[in-house]
Amino acid sequence: MSVRDEFDEWAADGRDKGMEDRHWHTAKHVLARMPVEPGDVVLDLGCGSGYAGRALRETKGAGRVYGLDGAPEMARNARSYTVDDGDGNGGGDRTDEADAELGDVGFLVGDFDELPFADDSVDHVFSMEAFYYAADPHHTLEEIARILAPGGTFFCAVNYYEENEASHKWQDRISVEMTRWSGPEYREAFRKAGLHVAEQDNVPDRDIEIPPAEAFPTDDWETREAMVERYRTLGTLLTVGVAP
Template sequence: MSTQEEFDEWAASGKDRGMEDHHWHTAKDALSAIPVEEGDVILDLGTGSGYALRALSQTHYLSQGIGLDGSPAMAQNAREYTDAVNVSYTIGDFHHLPFADESFDHVWSMEAFFFAEEPVQLLTEIRRVLRSGGTLFCAVNFYQESKHTHKYQDQIDVPMFLWSQQEYRDLFREAGLDVAAQTTIPDEEIEIPPKDEFPTEEWETRDAMVDRYRTWGTLLTIGVAP
């Protein structure tokens, strides 16, 4: 199954809204750190339901927000969920972004980068479409140090690429982006039961669940275009 087919199915089944609900726990903290100024133009790569752009359009005076997804069904759902006139959605290939050089002030991507078969090419494209001083906020929960997320590959029929925190920094730099910061954002909203209620259907031990959500959470790597 192709990545497009996989996520078309997710969109048809309503999983896009489920992803939105789950990702928002840490996305809101990462989004609040983007230095958005009035009139900025923002690209959301792997936009899914479009929740990130809707949130940014409600809290900032964006000139324009564009969400790109490889799934036509995801993009169509996002259009239906969005009322903001300055937000639009398009379909495209991450590795060949359909935008002119220096088109964006910021790029946001959450839980999408690990599907990139050619990560340096993708990051080079992001560098190309960013204006000088523009930022890339890349958030993932599937990464090497977060060992309890590695099972996610078994739950999806398309390849996911597992990189470490150091490898993310190296990839950014190889593509010509400066690494401004890297941090982990704990998920404080997932309720973790007391030890005497384990094992659960999903977790063998409480320590494993704490490790996944409180210790490693979401990895945020911030790049800046020189």
Template structure:
């Protein structure tokens, strides 16, 4: 299935709101690290429901928010959910951003980067649109070290890159971005039942669930434009 069709279906079925709820568990901790100054311009790649831009607008007083998604249905929903004149949404391709050079202060992306067909090309576009010293916060739950996340490939009928932490750093540097930091953020909000309640519908063992959420959680790689 084409990525646009897949995510159009997700938006139509309400999965955009489901992703918003689950991603927020670790997104809120990563977003707090972005060095946003009042009036900054923020680009959200793979914006989904637009929850990140709404949250940043309410708490960090951003100047402009731009949400880009490959799915027209996601963009339609995000517009309906958002009541702010300084936030806009557009349908677009990660590899050809409809944005001027050196015009973005900070870029955020969660659970979208590994869908890029040409990841290095996407990173080069990110570098192009970032102002000098601007940051790219890339958050993913699907990565090599988090073995319990690998099964997602069986549930999503789309090509997905499975990279290690080292491979993310290498890609960033190849594109010209410096790697400021990289770490994992545990999901402390998800409820993990006691051992007596396993197996569950989703998990065979409690240890596997702990590994996914508490041990690994979300991988955050932060790049900085020269």
């Protein structure tokens, strides 16, 4: 099954909102660290429900935010959620291959391997739990480096990575091939694509509610301590690249 088909099904089932609920606990800390200034152009790569773009516009005054997703249903849902929030004019149903423009937020259906932006035209790129779905992640990084303006940043956040052993089972639960890199592999790939690595660290999930001990076992964890470590310590791997 293709990425498009897989996530069209997720969107149709309403699972995009569930993704937002699970990711927000760490995504909000990543978004807060982004050096977005009023008027900046931002790309949310693999936008899902569009929550990150709306948050950046509302909290940092981003000038134009584009949410790009490979699944038309995801883009359609993101557009509807943005309209429901009272943004934009809501006119026209242009959620397939075209840009669904809503005030300062636009949603596009696109391929990670061929980003529909001109060279040096985007100030910042954000991606949460989506980068590892790229068919050719090295080329995707080259595309990101191409569209970023000098000094622009790429904030790449993933929970599926080599050091997070509990995440390794995720591949068995989805038909789409996923790339599982380690922290050093992310840094090396960023540098090969021409991005300076400004920082890399783990953003722990201190907000998610962990089931009480009497509700254990859950999620196939061998011990409760391992489950707590996963959320409170490993959390999300964040790699930040800067365009020269």
